[in-house]
Amino acid sequence: ELTTKDGKVLSSRKMKLATLPRTLARTGSFLVRGNHYQVSNQLRLRSGIYTTEKENGEFQNFFNLAGGRRLTSEMNPDTGVFKLKIDQGSVELYPVLKAMGVEDSKMRTAWGDEVWATNKAKSSQKMEVVAKRAALSLTGKKTKDVESAGDALKSFFDASSVDPDVTEVTLGKRFSALTPEALVASSRELLRVHRKEREPDDKDSLLFKSVHSVEDFLPEYMARATYGIGRRLKMRLDMKKNETVTAVLAPATFAKPLEGAFTRTALSATTDQTNPIDMLSAQHGITVMGEGG
Numbered sequence: 001e002l003t004t005k006d007g008k009v010l011s012s013r014k015m016k017l018a019t020l021p022r023t024l025a026r027t028g029s030f031l032v033r034g035n036h037y038q039v040s041n042q043l044r045l046r047s048g049i050y051t052t053e054k055e056n057g058e059f060q061n062f063f064n065l066a067g068g069r070r071l072t073s074e075m076n077p078d079t080g081v082f083k084l085k086i087d088q089g090s091v092e093l094y095p096v097l098k099a100m101g102v103e104d105s106k107m108r109t110a111w112g113d114e115v116w117a118t119n120k121a122k123s124s125q126k127m128e129v130v131a132k133r134a135a136l137s138l139t140g141k142k143t144k145d146v147e148s149a150g151d152a153l154k155s156f157f158d159a160s161s162v163d164p165d166v167t168e169v170t171l172g173k174r175f176s177a178l179t180p181e182a183l184v185a186s187s188r189e190l191l192r193v194h195r196k197e198r199e200p201d202d203k204d205s206l207l208f209k210s211v212h213s214v215e216d217f218l219p220e221y222m223a224r225a226t227y228g229i230g231r232r233l234k235m236r237l238d239m240k241k242n243e244t245v246t247a248v249l250a251p252a253t254f255a256k257p258l259e260g261a262f263t264r265t266a267l268s269a270t271t272d273q274t275n276p277i278d279m280l281s282a283q284h285g286i287t288v289m290g291e292g293g
Contacts, residue, residue, distance in 0.1 A: 011244040018255040028283035048166030066161035099131035099150035110188040225257035266290040
C-alpha cells in the first residue's frame with residue numbers, strides 16, 4: 001500500500017516480494033533459478049577478548065566484538081605505554097580509562113608501579129585531547145570536554161557485546177561487554193604475556209570457534225543489502241510519476257539480494273549432482289574461509 005504523509009492511499013496491490021530458494025532434503029542443496037547451490041558451514045571466531053601474537057612476533061589484545069567491530073590494543077615493549085588502536089589510528093589507553101572513571105589504584109594494581117607511572121606521565125598533559133579523539137573515532141560524534149568524552153566512551157563500550165564463556169578462559173573472569181574493567185584486565189594479560197608469565201591465546205583453537213550455517217548467512221546478507229534497498233526505494237518515491245506500488249517496488253528489489261546470498265558468496269558453490277559422496281561432503285563441510293570467517 002502506497003500512501004501520502006497525511007494517510008491518503010495512492011495505490012494498493014498484493015504482490016510477490018521474492019521467491020525463497022527451495023531446499024532439497026536429499027542433497028541438502030538449494031534450488032535457485034534452476035541451479036543447485038551447496039552452502040558450506042563456517043567456523044568463526046567467537047566474540048571475546050584475546051591476547052594474541054601477531055605474524056611479526058609482537059603481542060596485542062584483540063577485541064572481537066559481537067556485530068563485527070574489531071579493536072586492538074598494544075604495549076610498546078621499550079616504553080611500556082599501552083595504546084588502543086581504532087581503525088587506522090591509535091590513542092593512549094590511560095586517558096581513555098581515566099575519562100571513563102577508572103581509578104589509578106586499579107591500573108596500578110594491574111600494571112605494577114613502574115608501568116602505571118610511565119603511562120600516567122606520558123599522558124598527563126593531554127588527557128582531554130586524547131579522550132575526545134577516542135570518543136570521536138569510536139562514536140563519530142564530537143564531545144566538548146573530558147567528562148562528555150568519558151560518557152560517550154563508556155556508553156560505547158557498555159553497549160558492546162562479548163562472549164562471557166570466552167573471557168572466563170582468556171581473562172579469568174566473565175565479561176559480557178568490553179567494560180572499563182575488562183579493558184584493564186585485558187591490558188594486565190597483555191603485560192603478563194610480554195613478561196612471559198603466560199602464553200598468548202590461540203585464536204585457532206576450536207575452543208574459541210563457533211559453527212555457522214545458511215540460517216545465519218541469509219539474515220546477515222540481507223542486512224548488508226538494507227542500505228541499498230532503502231536508497232533505491234527512496235529514489236523511486238521521490239519521482240513524482242511513481243504513484244503506484246508496482247512503480248516503486250520492483251519484483252527484484254528483495255529477490256535479487258536474496259538470490260545473491262547463494263550466487264555471489266564464496267560460501268556457496270554449484271554442484272554437478274552426480275557423485276553422492278561429493279554431495280554429502282559438500283553438505284557437511286566446514287570452512288574457515290569466506291565472508292565473516
